[in-house]
Amino acid sequence: MMHLDSVEHKSLVCNLKDSLIRCIFFCEFHPTAGPIISCQVPENYISKELFDSISVYIITKPELQRSTITVTLEQYKVLGFPIRIDNKKYARNAFHFNLCFVYDSDARTVQYEHVVTKFSEYLMAMEIEIEFLSSGSTCAKLTPILNQVLTDLNTKGECALTEGPIATHLKVCRLRSDPSPVFDHQVPVFIKEFPPHQWDLTTQQVTPYIDGFNHVARIAALSDVDNNLVKACVQNLVYYGVVALVPLFQYGNVYCSTPKLRTLAHDPELQKHCLSYVARNNRHMPSSRDVFRVYAAMSRGTTIRDLCMRFSFATMKINERKLVQFGVLEGLIRRIQKYPVLVNESLELQKTFTGNYSVDEICCATGMATQQLEDRLERDHNVILLCK
Amino acid sequence: MEINPLSVILVKSDSKGDRLLFRYPFQVQENREISNKSRKNPYTLTVVEETLQSPASYSSNINKGVLSGLSDEVLSSLFAVKTDLCNKKFELKVNDVRFVSHPTLLQLKTKQSEKDDDSGIMLINIVFALSALASHSVVGCYHDLSQRLGIILRHEEKRCGYVSEQTQSMMAAHDDYTSNNSAAFQVILDKCTLGDNIKKLYEDLCTTGLVHLKVNRWITLSFCLPQKAHQWHLRGHIVEPDDIDRCLTALRPYHSLLLLHPVEHLIDFTCLDSSPSLIKMLTQYSPMKNLQTLAADSDLTLSHVFELTAHLVYWAKATVIFPVCATNRYVISPNAPLHQNSPLIEKFSKTFPGLHLIKTIHEFSVPTSLQSKLNPLCNSTLQSSLVQNIIWMLQHHLLLQLHTYIEYMPMENGASNLNTRQFEKALSSHGTSVLSASFPEPSRIELSESATSSVFEGQDGVKHFENYNASNEEKQNYQEELLLDFPDEERSEIFKIPATNTPEDLKLFAKLCRKGYFEGTHHLEEIMYLENLRRSQLTQLLDKFRDVLVTYDSEDPAIAMFSCTGCLQ
Numbered sequence: 007m008m009h010l011d012s013v014e015h016k017s018l019v020c021n022l023k024d025s026l027i028r029c030i031f032f033c034e035f036h037p038t039a040g041p042i043i044s045c046q047v048p049e050n051y052i053s054k055e056l057f058d059s060i061s062v063y064i065i066t067k068p069e070l071q072r073s074t075i076t077v078t079l080e081q082y083k084v085l086g087f088p089i090r091i092d093n094k095k096y097a098r099n100a101f102h103f104n105l106c107f108v109y110d111s112d113a114r115t116v117q118y119e120h121v122v123t124k125f126s127e128y129l130m131a132m133e134i135e136i137e138f139l140s141s142g143s144t145c146a147k148l149t150p151i152l153n154q155v156l157t158d159l160n161t162k163g164e165c166a167l168t169e170g171p172i173a174t175h176l177k178v179c180r181l182r183s184d185p186s187p188v189f190d191h192q193v194p195v196f197i198k199e200f201p202p203h204q205w206d207l208t209t210q211q212v213t214p215y216i217d218g219f220n221h222v223a224r225i226a227a228l229s230d231v232d233n234n235l236v237k238a239c240v241q242n243l244v245y246y247g248v249v250a251l252v253p254l255f256q257y258g259n260v261y262c263s264t265p266k267l268r269t270l271a272h273d274p275e276l277q278k279h280c281l282s283y284v285a286r287n288n289r290h291m292p293s294s295r296d297v298f299r300v301y302a303a304m305s306r307g308t309t310i311r312d313l314c315m316r317f318s319f320a321t322m323k324i325n326e327r328k329l330v331q332f333g334v335l336e337g338l339i340r341r342i343q344k345y346p347v348l349v350n351e352s353l354e355l356q357k358t359f360t361g362n363y364s365v366d367e368i369c370c371a372t373g374m375a376t377q378q379l380e381d382r383l384e385r386d387h388n389v390i391l392l393c394k
Numbered sequence: 395m396e397i398n399p400l401s402v403i404l405v406k407s408d409s410k411g412d413r414l415l416f417r418y419p420f421q422v423q424e425n426r427e428i429s430n431k432s433r434k435n436p437y438t439l440t441v442v443e444e445t446l447q448s449p450a451s452y453s454s455n456i457n458k459g460v461l462s463g464l465s466d467e468v469l470s471s472l473f474a475v476k477t478d479l480c481n482k483k484f485e486l487k488v489n490d491v492r493f494v495s496h497p498t499l500l501q502l503k504t505k506q507s508e509k510d511d512d513s514g515i516m517l518i519n520i521v522f523a524l525s526a527l528a529s530h531s532v533v534g535c536y537h538d539l540s541q542r543l544g545i546i547l548r549h550e551e552k553r554c555g556y557v558s559e560q561t562q563s564m565m566a567a568h569d570d571y572t573s574n575n576s577a578a579f580q581v582i583l584d585k586c587t588l589g590d591n592i593k594k595l596y597e598d599l600c601t602t603g604l605v606h607l608k609v610n611r612w613i614t615l616s617f618c619l620p621q622k623a624h625q626w627h628l629r630g631h632i633v634e635p636d637d638i639d640r641c642l643t644a645l646r647p648y649h650s651l652l653l654l655h656p657v658e659h660l661i662d663f664t665c666l667d668s669s670p671s672l673i674k675m676l677t678q679y680s681p682m683k684n685l686q687t688l689a690a691d692s693d694l695t696l697s698h699v700f701e702l703t704a705h706l707v708y709w710a711k712a713t714v715i716f717p718v719c720a721t722n723r724y725v726i727s728p729n730a731p732l733h734q735n736s737p738l739i740e741k742f743s744k745t746f747p748g749l750h751l752i753k754t755i756h757e758f759s760v761p762t763s764l765q766s767k768l769n770p771l772c773n774s775t776l777q778s779s780l781v782q783n784i785i786w787m788l789q790h791h792l793l794l795q796l797h798t799y800i801e802y803m804p805m806e807n808g809a810s811n812l813n814t815r816q817f818e819k820a821l822s823s824h825g826t827s828v829l830s831a832s833f834p835e836p837s838r839i840e841l842s843e844s845a846t847s848s849v850f851e852g853q854d855g856v857k858h859f860e861n862y863n864a865s866n867e868e869k870q871n872y873q874e875e876l877l878l879d880f881p882d883e884e885r886s887e888i889f890k891i892p893a894t895n896t897p898e899d900l901k902l903f904a905k906l907c908r909k910g911y912f913e914g915t916h917h918l919e920e921i922m923y924l925e926n927l928r929r930s931q932l933t934q935l936l937d938k939f940r941d942v943l944v945t946y947d948s949e950d951p952a953i954a955m956f957s958c959t960g961c962l963q
Contacts, residue, residue: 056478058476059478059479060476062471063472063486069463069465070464070468073455074487074488074489078483078485078487079479080482080483262947263948265951267914267948268799268801268913268914268915271913272914293806293807295803295806295944296806298944299944302945303946306760307761343728345732347732347733347752349752360734360735361733390753391759392726392732392756393760394726
């Protein structure tokens with residue numbers, strides 16, 4: 007996705023630090039000398055002896071052509087993509103080459119696989135077009151290119167090769183795990199500035215309603231966008247780390263503190279961030295002891311309504327909704343969900359009381375108010391409400 | 395699942411060349427639909443640039459959980475590594491398969507009949523093919539396994555020429571069925587014990603993650619793949635060796651061991667040559683005993699009991715809990731698999747006839763202690779059955795224990811920085827003395843020297859200025875002395891609390907504060923244990939000083955990895 011370049015770029019730069027390219031070398035199968043390194047940047051990074059012991063994984067058997075191959079040695083990790091060009095004009099009717107990137111042996115290199123592949127294919131196309139690699143003085147021609155790729159990828163994470171008849175662009179893309187599915191009852195919250203890009207139409211229509219309090223089903227209704235499209239859009243934003251999902255806020259909710267709450271007392275940065283986040287207005291900051299006290303008071307069996315009665319949030323200058331939101335986002339507190347479980351056989355609504363669905367989910371699906379459902383559950387002795 | 399091996403491959407290389415001797419699994423169902431048919435979006439535009447270059451073909455070497463697309467000859471040439479790479483970790487990634495092994499060189503035991511024309515050195519490489527998604531720690535574990543196998547084979551070769559004998563019969567099988575690898579592998583599986591061992595190895599790794607082999611019916615190989623072995627009790631949550639290490643370094647003498655199996659089963663698990671102390675410990679085992687008591691009862695040192703605990707935890711035979719007692723408060727664990735169709739419901743009713751799991755666990759929706767569930771009229775049978783219920787639920791990770799943590803916050807904006815630094819220093823020096831492996835007996839001997847001496851000085855001072863007889867000043871005096879190292883503004887906050895008028899309370903408060911117990915790293919029970927205090931003493935103190943101490947409940951992070959919360963974000 008083009009419009010997310012800068013979003014991605016930030017995370018990429020920090021990611022790059024731990025897996026820098028140490029060296030790039032080009033090796034080919036010489037008709038008489040066998041596998042040799044014909045060009046290396048920086049020079050003599052990989053010794054001849056070392057190369058000989060791993061050459062079998064670099065100039066490979068035909069079956070392994072066009073496979074990404076990574077060899078991990080004690081000190082280095084070598085990533086290559088062996089290529090063979092068949093043509094009668096070559097000495098052995100084929101030209102074998104492999105362009106390899108070298109890293110520290112504990113680096114993560116998966117994100118470079120596509121770069122190596124693309125770069126190798128670029129060289130292959132150059133060879134087919136203008137005999138770039140086989141017409142002699144390979145090293146002199148390749149060294150500037152390899153240098154450029156090495157420095158550009160290490161510093162910017164991308165590189166444009168525009169010399170010669172063909173141009174190509176290389177870019178290191180961080181691989182992230184798939185985001186988990188989004189549910190109706192979850193609430194998206196922006197966790198960083200919404201990047202001002204040319205977003206797709208759905209996102210443009212949906213994002214104004216992401217205010218940290220509307221849940222997905224409500225956003226769908228407000229923005230007049232199909233529910234599933236909203237989910238897909240939110241999922242996409244979650245993938246790029248623009249929004250995070252928190253549980254629905256209600257005054258009847260129960261939260262509990264987690265072991266992470268300790269960090270709030272000892273991390274001044276987090277404290278500062280927290281105070282400005284939960285303040286009712288920017289001029290009057292709440293005290294950090296008050297904030298900590300409220301978080302500490304959140305326990306199983308205590309609703310936010312109870313807390314509102316126990317503490318005076320107005321005099322403490324705390325916005326309780328923001329307080330809960332911050333706590334959940336930072337993992338200081340955790341929502342205690344209620345799961346109705348039906349113990350005996352029965353019908354209709356009770357079919358959802360399997361223990362798999364929380365009250366939030368049921369209310370969202372049936373359009374029932376939480377209070378209404380809870381009253382009903384209280385009357386029904388066959389249903390047990392588990393809080394976990 | 396990416397933890398399972400895709401294939402186990404045995405390759406040898408010697409003066410006569412390299413050869414893939416055996417691999418398991420080798421039965422590959424041939425007639426299958428072509429799986430690498432790429433799904434293409436029919437609406438995509440064909441970019442001109444793409445047609446010029448060859449399409450990026452993403453090739454996969456995994457087909458339905460087994461290795462595919464690489465012939466035996468290729469594998470053999472890949473794993474017959476150069477001598478430079480021998481006897482160290484070997485890792486190779488081809489497309490989406492990662493191969494890991496520890497190539498081992500061994501000196502063949504030469505027989506008289508053979509002519510000694512070669513050096514008699516052979517390379518044996520037992521390679522595990524894994525999915526490339528497997529984490530570093532999984533790869534590390536497989537490397538370890540391969541290395542151990544290499545050592546065993548080297549030893550067996552030296553002892554009785556096992557490897558030469560096995561490789562020869564494997565070669566013979568290959569020569570008999572030159573055209574049909576599958577048939578040759580089948581013969582090897584039937585005839586060669588090494589082949590059979592590899593099969594068992596593969597199957598054990600895929601099912602339980604616990605390997606028990608007797609190579610050449612002589613050397614036992616026991617291996618545990620923790621990422622897999624813990625699946626049976628923590629489904630869907632991958633336990634990394636690092637997690638276990640972290641938990642084990644956080645072990646304290648007041649923790650206790652909770653076996654996940656009945657003790658009788660574990661006696662079976664301990665094989666013939668297992669440590670006798672393990673059996674000794676198991677005979678004394680009870681989930682109500684802490685490790686210190688367990689050590690005393692089984693007549694072992696505490697550090698050895700820690701080691702045994704670590705062993706049982708690593709092998710997924712036990713977890714660590716806080717000993718079950720009346721004051722423990724439990725709640726339902728988040729992620730507890732409690733729903734109508736949960737198999738646990740039936741299992742529970744079978745163990746405790748007449749009880750329903752959901753109804754029983756319902757009471758733990760809010761923090762509940764054993765104490766609060768019992769009333770004085772209850773008979774002991776009810777109590778013991780309740781304890782049994784709780785233990786059962788703890789074994790299945792359905793319950794979570796809450797502990798109370800205390801945070802010292804004298805000022806509106808928390809503790810002043812100076813103070814925090816001081817305490818951290820105190821904590822670190824203190825931590826080395828009390829929390830080190832030696833675990834000295836917790837007692838009043840451990841009293842903070844500075845605190846006691848300052849008190850005495852204070853009293854001396856009181857005597858000295860007796861003539862002055864200003865009781866107010868007297869009070870002022872010892873207070874000042876006691877909190878000498880506290881910043882002024884904090885001291886004034888503390889003095890607003892009426893309890894500071896009682897010297898005992900203030901003394902205890904100052905002592906605990908100095909030792910860094912009020913920084914959210916020690917729970918109530920730990921402070922009780924380390925300082926030899928009663929619960930009532932401590933709770934009263936907390937109540938008296940509640941203006942500067944904030945308490946909150948949470949699970950013990952040290953042992954939380956065993957309660958399904960580890961997977962929660």
